[in-house]
Amino acid sequence: MKELLTLLENNARYEIKDLAALLNESEEAVTDEIRALEERNIIAGYHTIINWDKADTEISKAIIFVNCVPERESGYDKIARKIARFPEVDSLCLISGKAEFLLQVNGRNMREVSNFVAHKLAPTEGVNGTETMFILKEYKSNGVCFEENTEDGERLIVTP
Amino acid sequence: MMFEEEINQVVRYIKPSGIRKFFDIAKTRKNVISLGVGEPDFITPWHIREAAIYAIEKGRTFYTGNKGLLELRIGICNYYKRRFNISYDPEANVIVTVGGSEAIDIILRTVLKPGDEVILPTPAYVAYAAIIEMAGGKVVETELTEENEFKLTPEALSKVITDKTKAIILNFPGNPTGGIMTREDYAKIVPILKEHDLFVITDEIYAELTYEGKHVSIAEFDEIKDRVVVINGFSKAYSMTGYRVGYILAHKDIVSMALKIHQYTIMCATTPSQYAAIEAVNNGDNDIEVMFTSFKQRRNYIVKELNRIGLKTHMPMGAFYVFPSIKITGLKSEEFCEKLLNEENLALVPGNAFGEAGEGYVRISYAYSLDEIKQALAKLENFINK
Numbered sequence: 069m070k071e072l073l074t075l076l077e078n079n080a081r082y083e084i085k086d087l088a089a090l091l092n093e094s095e096e097a098v099t100d101e102i103r104a105l106e107e108r109n110i111i112a113g114y115h116t117i118i119n120w121d122k123a124d125t126e127i128s129k130a131i132i133f134v135n136c137v138p139e140r141e142s143g144y145d146k147i148a149r150k151i152a153r154f155p156e157v158d159s160l161c162l163i164s165g166k167a168e169f170l171l172q173v174n175g176r177n178m179r180e181v182s183n184f185v186a187h188k189l190a191p192t193e194g195v196n197g198t199e200t201m202f203i204l205k206e207y208k209s210n211g212v213c214f215e216e217n218t219e220d221g222e223r224l225i226v227t228p
Numbered sequence: 229m230m231f232e233e234e235i236n237q238v239v240r241y242i243k244p245s246g247i248r249k250f251f252d253i254a255k256t257r258k259n260v261i262s263l264g265v266g267e268p269d270f271i272t273p274w275h276i277r278e279a280a281i282y283a284i285e286k287g288r289t290f291y292t293g294n295k296g297l298l299e300l301r302i303g304i305c306n307y308y309k310r311r312f313n314i315s316y317d318p319e320a321n322v323i324v325t326v327g328g329s330e331a332i333d334i335i336l337r338t339v340l341k342p343g344d345e346v347i348l349p350t351p352a353y354v355a356y357a358a359i360i361e362m363a364g365g366k367v368v369e370t371e372l373t374e375e376n377e378f379k380l381t382p383e384a385l386s387k388v389i390t391d392k393t394k395a396i397i398l399n400f401p402g403n404p405t406g407g408i409m410t411r412e413d414y415a416k417i418v419p420i421l422k423e424h425d426l427f428v429i430t431d432e433i434y435a436e437l438t439y440e441g442k443h444v445s446i447a448e449f450d451e452i453k454d455r456v457v458v459i460n461g462f463s464k465a466y467s468m469t470g471y472r473v474g475y476i477l478a479h480k481d482i483v484s485m486a487l488k489i490h491q492y493t494i495m496c497a498t499t500p501s502q503y504a505a506i507e508a509v510n511n512g513d514n515d516i517e518v519m520f521t522s523f524k525q526r527r528n529y530i531v532k533e534l535n536r537i538g539l540k541t542h543m544p545m546g547a548f549y550v551f552p553s554i555k556i557t558g559l560k561s562e563e564f565c566e567k568l569l570n571e572e573n574l575a576l577v578p579g580n581a582f583g584e585a586g587e588g589y590v591r592i593s594y595a596y597s598l599d600e601i602k603q604a605l606a607k608l609e610n611f612i613n614k
Contacts, residue, residue: 225575227266
């Protein structure tokens with residue numbers, strides 16, 4: 069299972085027949101396993117890593133620290149669910165350190181992200197404070213470097 | 229050709245590598261796709277490269293002691309204990325060499341007297357025969373066959389032992405066949421090696437790429453350990469081919485003799501490369517794991533596909549080569565590879581480059597991305613169906 073997940077984590081577009089050959093399993097077995105992993109929400113989705121800068125499309129992303137107070141009984145989970153529901157929130161995690169939550173928020177431009185923080189996130193019940201850091205340039209995302217030709221080692225055509 | 233009569237006649241008559249010849253043809257052509265490379269396709273892990281850079285930055289660029297940095301020798305001994313459960317003393321049993329190649333050379337020059345015979349199971353890596361001859365020895369081949377999964381059998385071994393046999397070279401997992409030897413396989417040949425007091429030179433450069441069970445070193449057998457010389461290095465396990473760092477693990481009296489050759493011809497292995505090797509051997513087990521899994525998957529893929537397109541291919545248990553039979557085409561290995569290069573622009577290595585026993589086979593390396601492998605196999609399929 070881990071081998072299959074690692075393959076898919078690096079390339080969600082493998083064809084079933086290739087996965088089957090790589091793992092030395094039948095295509096049916098691989099299809100069934102992927103379906104089971106999807107049903108159990110272990111495979112929670114498939115994404116494309118996009119270098120938006122290069123696509124010349126304006127997009128604004130920010131990292132936001134959120135301070136809040138835990139609630140009796142539910143701890144941080146209830147407020148996390150509330151924040152996660154906003155479609156602007158790309159990712160959300162509970163962290164150790166100076167804030168409680170770390171968010172990545174995506175918007176079409178800076179103003180959209182600012183409006184989200186000012187009008188939606190900050191007023192959310194339980195949120196005590198926010199600190200917003202706009203992303204200026206992405207160099208690497210999900211393990212993929214966006215800079216090209218950074219490593220150009222070349223092997224000979226034939227070697228012993 | 230000038231100087232033919234004057235120069236060393238052993239060197240004169242050494243056959244140029246069949247791979248070299250093929251490379252010369254391949255490089256004159258444009259857009260060649262190749263599955264002919266004998267090195268991993270990973271770039272050296274960054275923490276290892278960084279260690280080399282740091283060594284240079286800090287001015288660690290002087291000669292080291294002849295045996296290599298003590299910290300590296302300690303790391304190597306710890307590694308052999310940790311991964312293969314064999315003990316060596318970093319002070320007495322280790323020489324750090326310039327790649328496995330130098331290790332093979334100095335060991336053969338250490339043990340061989342003129343005319344001594346060295347048993348070489350073939351198909352074998354191209355350098356062994358030439359180095360044996362340059363060291364004044366005589367190559368005695370014994371064939372590793374597909375029927376025996378390219379393992380060395382006691383029968384094949386016994387057949388070629390004579391009064392003059394001094395040593396044997398073992399290379400499991402092997403280039404070009406990918407064959408391995410299990411503990412049981414070794415147990416069958418160890419008594420014969422012991423009976424004839426042979427030096428056993430075991431090149432374990434592909435040890436970490438063993439896909440069934442764990443790699444077993446013949447040095448595990450205490451009854452012959454004094455005569456076993458382990459050769460290994462960093463090229464294949466950590467994808468560090470260009471660093472040129474290898475090593476010898478052997479009895480202290482072999483080490484002290486081999487060290488004489490090493491100190492006068494090489495002095496010491498490249499210093500920044502030794503620092504990179506320290507980082508690799510101490511903190512690189514996880515890199516090995518990642519590369520291992522990726523090679524194993526590609527092996528599964530290529531064997532399945534080759535058999536599908538009609539080339540009978542044994543599932544190799546080690547290294548990153550497959551060695552399919554091309555006998556159904558009726559072509560000789562070299563003919564096959566030359567035609568394939570001319571008609572499809574695809575470069576493979578003819579099996580006979582690894583000795584006559586490789587005739588009727590080709591070596592295909594799967595140290596390529598899946599896309600490259602697919603592209604190459606499509607060309608191969610096209611060629612076979614013509």
